Amino acid sequence: MDLLTTLVSALLVAGLYATMSYGLALIYGVLKIINLANAGLLMLGAYVTWWLWSAWHLDPLLAPLIVVPLFFAFGVVLEITLVRRVIDREPIVSLLLLFGLWLILQNVSYLIWTGDTRSIDTKFVDATLDIGGMRLAWPRVYVFGAGALTLWALTAFLSKTHAGRAIRAVAQDRDAAKLVGIDVGRVNAMAFGLGVALTGFGGSLLSLLFSFNPDFGRALSLKSFCIVVLGGLDSFAGVAFGALALALAEGFGLRYMPAALQNLISFVVLVVVLIVFPKGIAGLIRSIRRA
Amino acid sequence: MRRRRLWSLLALAVALALPLLAPHAEYLLDVAFLVLLYGAMATGWNVLGGFAGQVSFGHAAFLGIGAYTAAILVAQGWPIWATALPAGALAALYSLIIGWPTFRLRGPYFSIATIGIGEATRLVALNWTSLTGGASGLTLSAAPSPATQYYAALALCCGAVGAAAWIQSSRFGYALAAIRSDTDAAETLGVDTTLAKTQALAISAFILGVAGCVYAMHYLFISPDSVFGFSTSIALVVMPIVGGLGTVLGPLLGAAVFTVLREQLEANFQNLDLLVFGVLLCAIVLFEPAGLLGIFNGLRQRWRKHS
Numbered sequence: 001m002d003l004l005t006t007l008v009s010a011l012l013v014a015g016l017y018a019t020m021s022y023g024l025a026l027i028y029g030v031l032k033i034i035n036l037a038n039a040g041l042l043m044l045g046a047y048v049t050w051w052l053w054s055a056w057h058l059d060p061l062l063a064p065l066i067v068v069p070l071f072f073a074f075g076v077v078l079e080i081t082l083v084r085r086v087i088d089r090e091p092i093v094s095l096l097l098l099f100g101l102w103l104i105l106q107n108v109s110y111l112i113w114t115g116d117t118r119s120i121d122t123k124f125v126d127a128t129l130d131i132g133g134m135r136l137a138w139p140r141v142y143v144f145g146a147g148a149l150t151l152w153a154l155t156a157f158l159s160k161t162h163a164g165r166a167i168r169a170v171a172q173d174r175d176a177a178k179l180v181g182i183d184v185g186r187v188n189a190m191a192f193g194l195g196v197a198l199t200g201f202g203g204s205l206l207s208l209l210f211s212f213n214p215d216f217g218r219a220l221s222l223k224s225f226c227i228v229v230l231g232g233l234d235s236f237a238g239v240a241f242g243a244l245a246l247a248l249a250e251g252f253g254l255r256y257m258p259a260a261l262q263n264l265i266s267f268v269v270l271v272v273v274l275i276v277f278p279k280g281i282a283g284l285i286r287s288i289r290r291a
Numbered sequence: 292m293r294r295r296r297l298w299s300l301l302a303l304a305v306a307l308a309l310p311l312l313a314p315h316a317e318y319l320l321d322v323a324f325l326v327l328l329y330g331a332m333a334t335g336w337n338v339l340g341g342f343a344g345q346v347s348f349g350h351a352a353f354l355g356i357g358a359y360t361a362a363i364l365v366a367q368g369w370p371i372w373a374t375a376l377p378a379g380a381l382a383a384l385y386s387l388i389i390g391w392p393t394f395r396l397r398g399p400y401f402s403i404a405t406i407g408i409g410e411a412t413r414l415v416a417l418n419w420t421s422l423t424g425g426a427s428g429l430t431l432s433a434a435p436s437p438a439t440q441y442y443a444a445l446a447l448c449c450g451a452v453g454a455a456a457w458i459q460s461s462r463f464g465y466a467l468a469a470i471r472s473d474t475d476a477a478e479t480l481g482v483d484t485t486l487a488k489t490q491a492l493a494i495s496a497f498i499l500g501v502a503g504c505v506y507a508m509h510y511l512f513i514s515p516d517s518v519f520g521f522s523t524s525i526a527l528v529v530m531p532i533v534g535g536l537g538t539v540l541g542p543l544l545g546a547a548v549f550t551v552l553r554e555q556l557e558a559n560f561q562n563l564d565l566l567v568f569g570v571l572l573c574a575i576v577l578f579e580p581a582g583l584l585g586i587f588n589g590l591r592q593r594w595r596k597h598s
Contacts, residue, residue, distance in 0.1 A: 034399050085577055091399045092346055096532065097576045099348075103525065103569030110562040218521065222410060225403050260418050267407035274396050274404060 005134060010244070010251035012136070015144030016209070017243035020202035021224040021231075022150060025239045027195035028228065029171040031087060031188055036098040038199055038224060039217035040105030045071065045203020046212045047109060050118050060120050060208055061142075067204045068197045075196025079189040087188070109214035119211035139208040146205055147240075150198070154236050167191050219263050226270040245269075306445055310438040320437050325550045326543075327444035328505055333530035333542035334451040335498030340528070341537035342455075342464060343491045344471030346402045349409030351523035352389075353382040353496040355416060357503020358518045362429040363422070365507075371435065372443070375504045382500025383493045390489045397474065413519035428514030431507060443505050448543070451498045456539045458494070467491055471537070522565070529568045533575055535584030544583055 020042060027035045035041075048070070049063040058066070082101070086094045127138040158164040169177040170187045178184055206212070206220070227246050231238030246266060253265045309323055332354065340346045357378035364374040393404045416423045423429065434440070458464040466487045469477035478484050507513055517523075530549045535541020549568065556564040579585050 034403065082573070082577070092344065092402070093576055093580075095399050095402055096346065096528075097573055099528070100569045100572035100576060103529075103565055103572065107562045107566035107569060111566070115562075219410065222407055225406075229400075229403075258418065261414060264411050264414055267411045270407050271392055271404060274400060 006251045006255065007248075008134065008136070009140075010247040012140045012144045013251070014240070014244040014247035015147035016140070016205070017223060017227055017247055018240045019143065019147035019150055019205055020199065020220060021227045021239050021243060022154060022236060023195040023198035023200075023202065024224050025228045025231065025236060026154075026167075026198060027192055029235075030167055030191035030195075031083070033083070033087065033091065033094040033098070034225075035195065035199075036095055037101040037105065039221035040102040041071070041196055041199040042203040042206060042217035042220060043109065043212060043214060044105055045200035046207035046210075046216060047113060047118070047203075047214075048200070049204040049207045050120055050212075051113075053120055053122075060122060060204070061124065064201050064204050067200045071200030072193040072197035074200075075193035076189045078196065079192035083192060084185070084188070106214050113214065115213055115215075117211050117213050120207050125208055137209075143205045143209065146201075150201070151236055151240055154198075158236075163190065167194075222263070222270070223266045226266045226273070229270060230273055303449070310441055317437060320441055322550065322554060324437070324441045324444050324509065325554075326547045327441070327448040328502060328509070329526070329530060329550055330543040330546035331444070331448040331451040331505075332499055332502045332527060333534070333546045334448070334455050334539075335495045335502065336527045337531040337537065337542045338455060338458060338498070339488075339491045339495040341531055341542070342458060342471065343467040343488055344537075345488060345491070346528065347405040348402055348524050348528060349405035349407070349412070350495070350499060350527045351519050351521070352409050352412035353386060353499035354503045354506065354523060354527075355412065355513075355515070355519035356382045356385050357500030358507045358513045359416065359423055359429065359503070360500070361504035361507040362431055362513055365431055366429070371431070371504070371508050375501050378504040379497040379500035382503065383497040386492045386496030387489065390492045394485050394488050394492075409519070409521060409524050413515050413521075416519050417515040423515065426514065426516075428512055428517070431511045434511055435508060440505070440509050443508060447498075447501055447505055450501075452539060452543060454494065454498070455542075459539055463487065463490070468537075525565070529572055531582075533568065533571050533582055535582035536580070538582075538584050541582050541584040544587075548583065 023041070024035055024038050027033065045067055048067055049060050052058040052063050052066060053060050078101070082097060083094065086097050125139055129136045129138055129141055158168055166177070166182050166187050167190065169180070169182055170184055170191070174184060177187070203217070210216070223246060227239060227242040230242030230245055231240075246269060249269055250262060250265050254262060310320060336347065336350050360378040360381045361371065361374040364377060365371055389408055393401055393408065396404055417426055435443070458467070466477065466482045469480060469482055470484050470487060474484055503518065506518065510517070526549065530545035531542040532545070533548060534543065534545025552567060553564040556567065575582055581588070
């Protein structure tokens with residue numbers, strides 16, 4: 001029973017982790033840059049949801065309807081005005097630029113919303129679900145469902161639509177994509193916008209589970225990096241798998257170590273994976289299949 | 292070259308005489324102390340981040356280890372000045388342990404891993420209560436006089452800048468520059484890149500460890516969130532880049548701007564300083580990668596052409 005509880009809660013956490021990591025993976029896959037502003041965007045997604053709820057009484061479950069388009073537009077603007085200028089320079093330049101952007105987002109939030117811890121408190125947030133004696137918090141189940149649905153929608157978008165195929169073509173080979181007449185600049189802007197929208201969506205969902213302040217997202221972002229590296233940096237199924245692996249490692253690790261050290265696990269996993277499988281677990285499986 | 296030496300001697304003379312010139316201007320001495328301390332820290336970061344091009348977001352770890360070493364040894368009855376060397380040595384040793392796995396990673400991957408290192412080190416310091424006192428931190432009893440503190444920071448800063456100047460014009464410095472522009476090409480030319488990067492990291496960590504000792508001497512209270520905090524790591528990245536990445540004097544200039552700006556802004560608007568620095572960082576990355584020093588040099592050249 002105890003083992004089952006750990007497994008189920010790890011599965012729910014994995015849905016959450018995957019949702020907050022898709023944006024990072026999409027942006028890396030297409031633009032080949034690491035979005036260090038990810039933490040800031042997660043935090044902003046949470047704040048916008050909170051603000052819509054506290055100032056306009058909008059149900060936090062409906063907030064993504066506003067957050068996703070808003071963040072998509074924001075991402076497109078960021079790509080056109082900032083990221084585009086550094087995309088052809090050394091990787092460290094874009095990393096530093098996005099780091100600067102993170103600092104800006106974080107400290108603008110301190111000015112607007114102060115450093116006070118905020119949380120969203122509705123009936124839904126406190127509701128629990130009983131399954132065979134196991135008590136699960138409704139928001140966790142909801143976030144897991146949203147994560148799974150996002151994975152399905154993303155996969156369908158990337159394989160069925162013209163725009164999705166263009167994104168995949170650029171991710172696979174930028175020059176070849178240009179040769180077949182794809183507007184790479186437009187695809188970049190779209191992919192960055194979509195990545196930011198996904199991160200904002202993740203932040204919006206996180207606001208149901210956690211309280212937050214403008215520094216929110218740093219520890220979670222480290223987990224996202226870990227997950228995306230585990231998943232091989234550019235495949236969504238890989239991201240979902242990486243999220244599950246990390247959630248399991250954390251869930252079982254916590255049985256043997258104090259809770260205060262939970263964030264150490266993701267770091268240890270990150271370093272070990274980076275060293276042992278530089279191409280991620282997905283890359284490892286691919287190379288085994290080929291052999 | 293001779294003119295440059297003359298200027299440095301003049302600057303040193305002014306710096307040495309500052310406590311005598313301004314015996315009652317405590318505020319001025321305090322700001323000067325902070326500029327020197329942060330200048331030394333930024334210079335230390337720059338050895339790895341600027342010269343070798345390996346940007347670290349976790350350098351607070353080394354400052355923290357130096358500060359905790361100093362505080363723990365002082366509690367054992369050591370005089371504070373004698374803890375400087377062990378503080379630096381322990382930080383350098385820690386950097387070797389960390390460098391071994393992380394230097395297998397390149398460029399952005401290394402940088403991401405350093406965020407993890409900084410966070411992991413802070414968590415360990417926070418939870419190893421028997422050694423570090425946990426969240427309540429460690430307190431030192433007696434502070435040396437402001438003038439003594441100032442001279443300690445001055446010595447530290449001169450040592451750091453001197454080391455940076457030596458590295459830049461040495462064979463080792465050329466190896467680091469080769470790594471920065473193209474690691475594979477450097478390897479082909481016969482540079483042992485992992486060794487060179489590890490050495491740069493160790494020197495960098497040593498400087499930050501000694502800075503930790505001076506930090507402890509000044510603040511008399513250290514806690515995981517102050518010395519190991521992410522904001523310290525942020526400051527360490529921002530100062531050298533704003534001043535001039537990979538130059539000898541850029542980090543010092545960046546530290547001066549950072550400290551003065553923070554002193555001016557912090558009293559009235561909390562967090563505005565980091566906002567300003569985020570904007571500065573973005574602007575410099577986009578428009579002037581050589582930093583404020585680059586802007587300054589450009590202006591000087593233009594002025595010379597006109598006259």
